[in-house]
Amino acid sequence: MSARTTGQVRVVGTGLLGTSIGLGLTSLDVDVVLDDVSPSTLALAVDYGAGRRAAEGDAPAIVVVAVPPDVVARVVAEELARFPEALVTDVASVKAGPLAALQAAGAPVARYLGSHPMAGRERSGPIAARADLFLGRPWVIAPHEASTAEQAVLLESLAFELGAIPVRLPAERHDDAVAVVSHAPQLVSSLLAARLVDAPDHATDLAGQGLRDTTRIAASDPALWVQILSANAARVLPVLSDLRDDLDALLGALADPAAPGAQRALADVLAAGNDGVARIPGKHGVDLRTTTLTVLIDDRPGQLARLLTEIGELGVNLEDMRLEHSPGAPIGIVEVSVLPEAAGGLEADLERRGWRVA
Ligand SMILES: NC(=O)c1ccc[n+]([C@@H]2O[C@H](COP(=O)([O-])OP(=O)(O)OC[C@H]3O[C@@H](n4cnc5c(N)ncnc54)[C@H](O)[C@@H]3O)[C@@H](O)[C@H]2O)c1
Numbered sequence: 001m002s003a004r005t006t007g008q009v010r011v012v013g014t015g016l017l018g019t020s021i022g023l024g025l026t027s028l029d030v031d032v033v034l035d036d037v038s039p040s041t042l043a044l045a046v047d048y049g050a051g052r053r054a055a056e057g058d059a060p061a062i063v064v065v066a067v068p069p070d071v072v073a074r075v076v077a078e079e080l081a082r083f084p085e086a087l088v089t090d091v092a093s094v095k096a097g098p099l100a101a102l103q104a105a106g107a108p109v110a111r112y113l114g115s116h117p118m119a120g121r122e123r124s125g126p127i128a129a130r131a132d133l134f135l136g137r138p139w140v141i142a143p144h145e146a147s148t149a150e151q152a153v154l155l156e157s158l159a160f161e162l163g164a165i166p167v168r169l170p171a172e173r174h175d176d177a178v179a180v181v182s183h184a185p186q187l188v189s190s191l192l193a194a195r196l197v198d199a200p201d202h203a204t205d206l207a208g209q210g211l212r213d214t215t216r217i218a219a220s221d222p223a224l225w226v227q228i229l230s231a232n233a234a235r236v237l238p239v240l241s242d243l244r245d246d247l248d249a250l251l252g253a254l255a256d257p258a259a260p261g262a263q264r265a266l267a268d269v270l271a272a273g274n275d276g277v278a279r280i281p282g283k284h285g286v287d288l289r290t291t292t293l294t295v296l297i298d299d300r301p302g303q304l305a306r307l308l309t310e311i312g313e314l315g316v317n318l319e320d321m322r323l324e325h326s327p328g329a330p331i332g333i334v335e336v337s338v339l340p341e342a343a344g345g346l347e348a349d350l351e352r353r354g355w356r357v358a
């Protein structure tokens with residue numbers, strides 16, 4: 001496949017995010033140049049095929065800064081100064097702080113447009129990187145007073161190229177949103193997993209899928225998360241404070257489950273959880289009789305019909321289907337449910353025919 005992104009892309013910071021971006025773009029024949037403060041990390045990213053080493057004479061059209069949040073503003077400022085023709089973006093998990101720091105430092109922010117792919121892993125470094133990390137995931141682009149619509153379109157193309165769904169959101173609103181959907185969940189998962197430290201072996205030996213589902217991200221890098229949480233502390237605080245109120249009410253109910261109103265209080269907590277989880281896009285309950293494949297389609301007339309026709313041609317019966325749109329994004333997400341025994345073959349056949357299956 002060839003890319004819509006033309007020109008060179010320079011990636012600074014070749015850890016999980018930077019190497020994943022490099023792998024995805026390189027597979028589309030984009031000229032990717034890589035840089036990292038750590039020579040061994042850079043060498044690994046080059047060995048994995050995420051791009052070539054940065055060199056004299058590089059002339060990137062886009063610079064993607066994928067370094068830890070505490071140095072992101074400094075590195076963005078350096079890149080703006082070093083490549084005066086380039087659009088510089090970053091992928092840090094917080095957006096308001098870096099923008100404010102750049103503005104305060106008098107950096108040429110008219111060429112800076114922050115972004116944040118809502119995709120990651122609980123592991124760091126280039127070894128954990130994957131070209132398909134961003135498939136079907138939102139990728140926030142955070143316009144500000146000095147950025148332009150053309151720049152946003154350029155980054156949207158980059159995100160789309162990597163299979164992500166671009167979403168425009170100003171930095172402050174982004175930071176409010178991730179406090180609820182990313183930062184508080186990380187802490188809750190860590191707190192939950194911390195309960196296991198002193199649990200006896202016969203308890204941890206029984207760990208089932210419920211515990212695994214709720215604790216995967218507890219394995220995340222503490223050093224990175226200390227930075228993320230510190231940078232968004234003021235927005236995470238009210239979320240955790242509301243959570244503490246809910247926890248206090250729950251403790252009251254559990255202290256005497258037979259007391260009047262206690263059963264209702266417990267049921268309310270669980271029902272609110274049902275309502276909350278139903279609001280997560282693409283998580284509308286699991287039908288164990290079918291397997292769901294997620295296919296990304298260009299948001300153009302006839303694409304959905306073509307997909308359904310091809311599934312028919314492949315002799316697979318559709319059990320169910322859902323179409324999701326992200327407002328303004330040039331992509332549609334189709335969830336097709338098929339019998340489990342047909343799913344593996346269908347996925348391979350669709351990919352062979354050029355469809356992108358997430
Ligand atoms: N990990 C995730 O799931 C995730 C998801 C979305 C966004 N992010 C954001 O992406 C950024 C990178 O996170 P990651 O998980 O890839 O971390 P990582 O630790 O895997 O990689 C960071 C890389 O940056 C390099 N680096 C540090 N300082 C540098 C400097 N001054 N110049 C050049 N390179 C430097 C490090 O050597 C390392 O290779 C962070 O800002 C993070 O908030 C992370």
Ligand SMILES: O=C(O)C(=O)C[C@]1(C(=O)O)C=C[C@@H](O)C=C1
Nearest residue numbers: 093117118119120121122182217
């Ligand atoms: O799924 C993971 O392991 C993540 O790290 C994901 C996740 C998230 O909370 O969605 C974590 C932090 C990043 O800023 C973006 C993505």
